[in-house]
Amino acid sequence: MTVGPTILHADLDAFYASVEQLLDPSLRGRPIAVGGSAAGGVVLAASYEAKAHGVQGGMPGWRAAHLCPGLLFVRAHFDQYQGLADRVMDILGTVTPAVQRISIDEAFLDVAGSTHLFGPPEQIATRLRERVRAEVGLPISVGAARTKHLAKIASQVAKPDGLVVVHAADERAFLDPLPVGLMWGVGPVTERRLAERGIRTIGELARTESGTLERALGRATGTTLHALAHNDDPRRVAASPRARSVGAQSAMGRTRVTPELVREVLGHLAERVAGRLRAKGRAGRTVTVRVRFPGMRAVTRSLTLAAPVSATLTLTEVAERLVWQALREQDQHEPEISLLAVSVSNLTAQEAIQLELPLPPPDPWRPGSETGSARWALDRSMDAVRDKFGPGAVGYLPATMRGGRGVPDEFRELAEHDL
DNA sequence: TCTGGGGTCCTAGGACCC
DNA sequence: TCTGGGGTCCTAGGACCC
Numbered sequence: 001m002t003v004g005p006t007i008l009h010a011d012l013d014a015f016y017a018s019v020e021q022l023l024d025p026s027l028r029g030r031p032i033a034v035g036g037s038a039a040g041g042v043v044l045a046a047s048y049e050a051k052a053h054g055v056q057g058g059m060p061g062w063r064a065a066h067l068c069p070g071l072l073f074v075r076a077h078f079d080q081y082q083g084l085a086d087r088v089m090d091i092l093g094t095v096t097p098a099v100q101r102i103s104i105d106e107a108f109l110d111v112a113g114s115t116h117l118f119g120p121p122e123q124i125a126t127r128l129r130e131r132v133r134a135e136v137g138l139p140i141s142v143g144a145a146r147t148k149h150l151a152k153i154a155s156q157v158a159k160p161d162g163l164v165v166v167h168a169a170d171e172r173a174f175l176d177p178l179p180v181g182l183m184w185g186v187g188p189v190t191e192r193r194l195a196e197r198g199i200r201t202i203g204e205l206a207r208t209e210s211g212t213l214e215r216a217l218g219r220a221t222g223t224t225l226h227a228l229a230h231n232d233d234p235r236r237v238a239a240s241p242r243a244r245s246v247g248a249q250s251a252m253g254r255t256r257v258t259p260e261l262v263r264e265v266l267g268h269l270a271e272r273v274a275g276r277l278r279a280k281g282r283a284g285r286t287v288t289v290r291v292r293f294p295g296m297r298a299v300t301r302s303l304t305l306a307a308p309v310s311a312t313l314t315l316t317e318v319a320e321r322l323v324w325q326a327l328r329e330q331d332q333h334e335p336e337i338s339l340l341a342v343s344v345s346n347l348t349a350q351e352a353i354q355l356e357l358p359l360p361p362p363d364p365w366r367p368g369s370e371t372g373s374a375r376w377a378l379d380r381s382m383d384a385v386r387d388k389f390g391p392g393a394v395g396y397l398p399a400t401m402r403g404g405r406g407v408p409d410e411f412r413e414l415a416e417h418d419l
Numbered sequence: 420t421c422t423g424g425g426g427t428c429c430t431a432g433g434a435c436c437c
Numbered sequence: 438t439c440t441g442g443g444g445t446c447c448t449a450g451g452a453c454c455c
Contacts (some may be wrong), residue, residue: 017447035423036423036435039420040421040422041421041422041423043423043426044423057455058422058423059422060420060421060422061420061422061424062420062421063420063421063422066420101423102452102454102455103455105454105455106455124424184453184454185452185453186453187454187455188452188453189451189452189453190452218430218452219429219430220428220429220430221429221452221453239437243426244426244427244428245427246424246425246426247424247426249423249424249425250423250424251422251423251424253421254421270453286447286448288448288449294421295421296422298450299450300448300449300450301448301449302447302448302449303447303448304446304447322452332425338421338422339423341424343426345424354421374432385439386431397433399440407423407424411423411424412423412424412425414424414425415424415425415426415455416424416425416426417425417426417427
């Protein structure tokens with residue numbers, strides 16, 4: 001029996017840029033960059049007119065401007081993105097409950113159980129694209145195939161604003177001529193390593209022995225790519241697993257390190273991370289910090305505690321200690337840094353019992369300070385005040401740091417994963 | 420002209436235990 | 438006298454994805 005192309009991958013085209021063109025019709029058909037400027041900052045997304053000149057998301061603004069004369073830099077409307085994307089996901093959910101959202105703007109669907117109601121996958125995909133265009137106003141591309149990997153590649157090939165269905169009999173012919181860079185898990189480094197061995201297409205990859213790939217790329221990457229190139233992809237469309245870590249970071253350009261700066265930035269980041277943990281009743285034992293220096297070199301330091309943390313002040317102190325440890329180990333007298341990051345992993349449920357009992361150890365570095373549970377209780381009461389009166393109402397953060405530099409919180413929230 | 424913010428997973432070495 | 442082997446956890450770095 002032949003299995004049909006019942007896995008769909010639906011992916012909104014140049015999502016942020018398309019939203020801006022939807023909101024302001026004068027931008028339609030023109031090369032635009034969302035975020036950044038010709039002077040600096042980072043481009044969050046580019047319209048297809050700009051992509052034609054090589055402009056990509058994540059690119060410094062000055063470089064985008066250089067690549068694409070006439071590029072329009074547009075301010076992002078962060079408050080619009082989540083709601084529009086949610087409306088698209090609601091439309092996808094009308095044909096099957098098996099929708100796996102993997103980011104704000106893309107999802108897998110399994111329509112195997114829907115064909116008796118809505119027709120073959122081609123018809124379902126066509127109808128979904130029409131509805132998203134008519135009801136939300138955004139272009140969306142869809143790939144349909146027998147596996148997730150193949151469906152995702154098909155949607156990439158379908159872009160912009162297209163549909164590609166790969167029937168089981170056509171899989172090899174579809175895949176073989178495509179560049180390896182389209183495969184999930186092949187980034188710039190892997191692509192270069194493969195090219196050094198004369199492997200540029202998925203067909204060439206499929207003809208390479210597994211052992212050769214493992215030696216070139218490592219065991220996990222080698223076996224995974226070998227399987228995917230042979231269309232061996234057993235992954236199902238399923239609900240996303242719970243998050244395994246929570247983090248926040250702040251880029252600062254080139255900044256001289258001072259104790260005040262480290263304390264303020266880490267306090268801000270720790271409050272974001274710990275607040276999200278507490279909001280979901282979670283906590284984590286491993287604290288990791290990342291320090292990046294001008295020129296993009298970066299180091300990480302981590303520490304696994306005896307008990308999980310979700311108190312802002314405790315997290316701030318652990319992070320501070322790790323950052324200074326990392327800085328001391330650099331042989332620079334007056335170091336400059338360009339980014340600080342804090343993340344918490346080894347997540348567990350915040351046990352209810354810990355509300356009553358002191359957390360052991362209360363604070364590894366300041367004997368005699370408040371206990372962990374006292375800090376947690378204080379945080380919870382401040383969370384409640386913020387819920388009622390807004391995020392700036394109360395906090396550890398010095399007034400000078402609030403609402404100032406950096407990206408808006410609305411942008412951060414778009415990238416957050418559910419805990 | 421100098422690079423955002425949120426994540427996952429893998430590898431390798433060392434500590435430690437039995 | 439100075440050593441096997443397996444398993445688990447921790448740490449640091451790196452590739453990759455959206």
